[in-house]
Amino acid sequence: MVLSIAGNFESRSLFERQVVAHLAYTAGQASAYFTVIGRRPQLTRTAMETTINSRSFDSVLFVRKKGQKRQDFAHGRPVDSAFDLFNYDYPELNGGASIEQAVTITFVTESYSVAERKKI
Numbered sequence: 001m002v003l004s005i006a007g008n009f010e011s012r013s014l015f016e017r018q019v020v021a022h023l024a025y026t027a028g029q030a031s032a033y034f035t036v037i038g039r040r041p042q043l044t045r046t047a048m049e050t051t052i053n054s055r056s057f058d059s060v061l062f063v064r065k066k067g068q069k070r071q072d073f074a075h076g077r078p079v080d081s082a083f084d085l086f087n088y089d090y091p092e093l094n095g096g097a098s099i100e101q102a103v104t105i106t107f108v109t110e111s112y113s114v115a116e117r118k119k120i
Helices: 009-026 032-036 045-055
Strands: 002-005 060-063 107-113
Touching: 002 009, 002 032, 009 032, 009 060, 032 045
Parallel strands: 002 060
Antiparallel strands: 060 107
């Protein structure tokens, strides 16, 4: 499953579809989070777990804008490399990330094992 947090819903869905299309072409089957869970889905751990279980996904590819973190949402929340989709709800990921057109845009791409519920 491909999950991304980028810009508004339209840019996010386009981005997820493009990643899925490339993965399907080069590596096999993939699905975009928004196409499985429905239109304009909010990301919560419960929704993500339900989506994973309903389709028996074996991994989650998560793409987010570098710097898209808010430790102030919860004391002790992991950020940067300690960030882990399976450990917390991340309400900041439901807000649109401001992505300005630039020569370089940096994204963080993480792969998670569903079986182990941890970052690979």
